[in-house]
Amino acid sequence: MIHLFDTLNGEIRPLNQRDEGCVSLYACGPTVYDHPHLGHARQAMTYDVLRRYLEWRGVTVHHVANITDIDDKIIARAQREGTTEEAIATEWKTVYDQIMDRLSILRPHDRPHATGYIDEMVAFIQTLLDNGSAYANDSGVYLRVHRVEGYGDLVHRSLDDLRDGAGARVEVDPNKEDPLDFALWKAAKPDEPTWPAPWGAGRPGWHIECVAMSLGILGDGFDLHGGGSDLVFPHHTNERAEALAAGRSFAQHWVHNAMVNIGGEKMSKSLGNYTTVEALLDEHRDNARALRLALLQTHYRKTMEINPEVMAQARAGLERLDAMGRKAVAAGVPTDASERDAPAVTAFVGAMDNDLGTPEAIATVFETIRRANGALDAGSEEAAVLVATALDLAGALGLFLETTGRDGTDRTIDDLVAARTQARTDRDFAEADRIRDQLTELGVVVEDTPNGPIWHRS
């Protein structure tokens, strides 16, 4: 069984399954109001890889990710653009989905919208009011943090430590009994969307939606909650506090992926130093897969830089991976053999089960590729199994290798390649090289193999 680092106790421990053979996963989704940046991509990719791997192992995964469609940023943008919050959310969710599709990130099974869970949130808050964990006043409803035992456990801070921080850095809100208390519900303000509630109209606070939705869909004691490391506090800490205050059993395991840095600093909206995923994808047609490879080559808990050089290196690695598929096809070796190379699979599984060791796992893929290439060159019987194994293992991580270099639509290129072959047959190498230069200008690379030439786009 897979072992994962658990933020709560700081240990790598087995991911227990509440229901045998099924993993319930809640990964915090986006607030939809702007272009997704590379940090969003890393977050989504992390849980996509985890899910794909578990499914590849035969585990059923119930993957839930929220869509936050009401919050301060959305309201601000709607007001700026003179439109509705709903319109903003719809617009940017569409963009988000398109980007995730381009990254080959599987859609979560459930994608609840915050505004679709207002009733559940209201009921949840009522429970907290009823049992004295929360209090309401003119400005909203707040959670009494000091009543939650182990409130700071996820961030490994004592209540006093946290209070120091809150007192020192944040302007103390006179509406709160304690600076650490946080809003479950924000009272209605002019020009903001509001929903009715027993204690007064308003809108939900940030954390309550995730609690209502995760518990509502996955149920008490679900297996795994994930998100970016910057969510540990306050978001996840507060989600957990709400659930515990309500007497509910919350996530049993907490996973957090590290940040993407740009020039050594966190890439983020508020710092304004972010690169949109769209811009990166538009830079090169292979960048979606290259980004996935780059991410896989770094452990998910390690901060990483993403820049043009990193992307270029990833593309070079990708080219190496793809070349094997082309060779196999050219040699007439099937790519869909059912047998697998056991040592490679064992190494791969061992790496992945150890806290999602994708760098080591991808290394076994590269090694398998090298062995496959050798077998292909030697015309060995082993080739088919090694090729299929490499493709299968890469696929388990969501990295799909090309098994054909050409798209079959461009007759001109086929004709040029054929002409070059003819020239070579005629031993008119000057002409052959001239045609090859012509192809190069078209962005096409020709490779001669014992089975004739093959080509692919550079």
Add this chain to the structure above:
RNA sequence: GCGUCGGUGCCCGAGCGGACCAAGGGAACGGCCUGCAAAGCCGUAAAGCCGCGGGUUCAAAUCCCGCCCGGCGCUCCA
């Protein structure tokens, strides 16, 4: 300051007590292959004190202590 994660070759990046001690990728060099290439295979890279200093151990990049440096969190944030 407090919490947390980290500091490994030209670059990226695994390894987290034990075979003359470091995976994999990129870049470089040599050989084979090729008409020449590309791709591939094989090999190499005359200097990595595995941040620094102690310690534990028969044995440490891997454990402990101290220090230096960096990321993230303590505020909306993936």
